Amino acid sequence: MEQAHALAAIAEGTTSPNPRVGCVIVNAAGEVVGAGFHRAPGSPHAEAAALAQAGERARGATAYVNLEPCAHHGRTPPCADHLIESGVRRVVASMVDPNPRVDGRGFQRLRDAGIEVEVGLLEEEARRLNEAFCLAHEKGRPLVTLKAGASLDGMLSAQAGVSQWITGPLARAFAHRLRMRHDAVLVGAGTVRADDPSLTVRLPGVEAHRLRAVIAPRLDLDPRAKLFQGESAAPVLLYTRESEVETGRERFEGLATVIGLPAAGDGLDLRRLLEDLLSRQVMSVLVEGGGATVARFLEAGLADRMALFQAPLLIGSDGGTPLVDGQAVSRPAAGWRMTDTRRIALGPDLLTLGRLVQGEE
Numbered sequence: 001m002e003q004a005h006a007l008a009a010i011a012e013g014t015t016s017p018n019p020r021v022g023c024v025i026v027n028a029a030g031e032v033v034g035a036g037f038h039r040a041p042g043s044p045h046a047e048a049a050a051l052a053q054a055g056e057r058a059r060g061a062t063a064y065v066n067l068e069p070c071a072h073h074g075r076t077p078p079c080a081d082h083l084i085e086s087g088v089r090r091v092v093a094s095m096v097d098p099n100p101r102v103d104g105r106g107f108q109r110l111r112d113a114g115i116e117v118e119v120g121l122l123e124e125e126a127r128r129l130n131e132a133f134c135l136a137h138e139k140g141r142p143l144v145t146l147k148a149g150a151s152l153d154g155m156l157s158a159q160a161g162v163s164q165w166i167t168g169p170l171a172r173a174f175a176h177r178l179r180m181r182h183d184a185v186l187v188g189a190g191t192v193r194a195d196d197p198s199l200t201v202r203l204p205g206v207e208a209h210r211l212r213a214v215i216a217p218r219l220d221l222d223p224r225a226k227l228f229q230g231e232s233a234a235p236v237l238l239y240t241r242e243s244e245v246e247t248g249r250e251r252f253e254g255l256a257t258v259i260g261l262p263a264a265g266d267g268l269d270l271r272r273l274l275e276d277l278l279s280r281q282v283m284s285v286l287v288e289g290g291g292a293t294v295a296r297f298l299e300a301g302l303a304d305r306m307a308l309f310q311a312p313l314l315i316g317s318d319g320g321t322p323l324v325d326g327q328a329v330s331r332p333a334a335g336w337r338m339t340d341t342r343r344i345a346l347g348p349d350l351l352t353l354g355r356l357v358q359g360e361e
């Protein structure tokens with residue numbers, strides 16, 4: 001099963017909206033006779049790749065796979081049927097597929113055909129391998145990762161919004177890798193106005209086009225901004241107030257897709273924004289600031305993970321942008337804590353990755 005997981009993990013940022021899946025076929029003598037993984041939507045599923053390699057040797061063998069085999073016709077035929085036809089005796093899977101089109105049906109099909117099924121081996125690891133996929137199906141919205149490059153005193157920019165550069169080149173290269181691992185990148189209008197970012201993935205040897213989104217309730221962005229220029233195949237989405245949509249569509253025609261959102265409190269409804277992204281097959285979104293946008297996602301309870309790059313630098317708070325530019329919680333225990341943290345030194349900077357859990361008020 002560890003091998004199946006390792007194979008699944010090779011596909012980094014290429015399978016979405018599909019999950020990452022690896023499969024290893026082991027015969028009665030304990031020899032691996034087939035192994036494969038899913039590379040991208042439309043390409044063979046892991047089970048099909050592994051069974052193709054095993055051929056006749058799959059008869060009487062055990063298939064190890066990190067996710068329940070599918071039972072529905074998508075772009076490829078159901079993997080459960082494929083396994084049944086191959087003559088495997090036993091299927092060991094790490095977890096049930098949370099996709100409502102599967103959700104136990106794959107296992108049922110295998111059991112109905114007389115195949116022994118075991119579920120739960122390395123389940124926690126399997127959920128981590130497909131965190132966004134699981135969350136998207138369970139919560140009906142994409143996984144949200146907040147990302148920021150901050151000073152030691154928690155500032156995103158110096159006076160008058162100058163933020164280039166707080167972190168060093170290694171941290172900035174890693175940030176592009178984070179973009180690649182997510183299906184979409186999102187910022188607030190303030191960041192577009194201050195930084196004029198292009199929000200593309202720029203990594204040597206990697207061609208990845210991610211959807212780019214901006215929350216701009218007043219739609220006061222310059223159509224000549226970098227975001228709207230260049231050859232990137234990645235579309236730009238502008239989320240705005242319903243009242244701005246008509247004029248916005250004229251102003252940004254051919255440059256961006258303008259989408260209206262209902263109000264929620266004194267802002268735009270972020271839950272609806274995320275549902276719209278999911279309808280565009282976005283299973284994960286990297287929210288890259290600024291401070292006001294980070295605060296909005298936290299306050300709405302819609303932030304799942306954080307990637308915080310910290311530079312050994314002090315900026316001072318007056319006139320700059322704080323990492324979370326919103327109302328402070330009543331006491332520290334009510335704040336958002338990063339758990340399951342992993343820390344990576346990137347030259348002089350420190351990256352902390354983890355889940356966000358809100359404390360009790």
Ligand SMILES: NC(=O)c1ccc[n+]([C@@H]2O[C@H](COP(=O)([O-])OP(=O)(O)OC[C@H]3O[C@@H](n4cnc5c(N)ncnc54)[C@H](OP(=O)(O)O)[C@@H]3O)[C@@H](O)[C@H]2O)c1
Nearest residue numbers: 149157161163188189190191194267268289290291292293
């Ligand atoms: N160091 C870093 O990693 C980093 C990253 C990003 C940005 N920055 C810096 O941060 C600064 C910008 O941050 P900021 O806090 O001023 O701006 P911001 O968060 O980029 O954008 C805030 C604006 O976005 C819109 N917005 C976001 N969420 C909304 C919601 N739920 N409802 C309604 N409107 C929403 C509003 O637009 P309107 O203003 O149109 O109402 C709001 O004023 C810049 O100086 C930039 O350089 C640093």
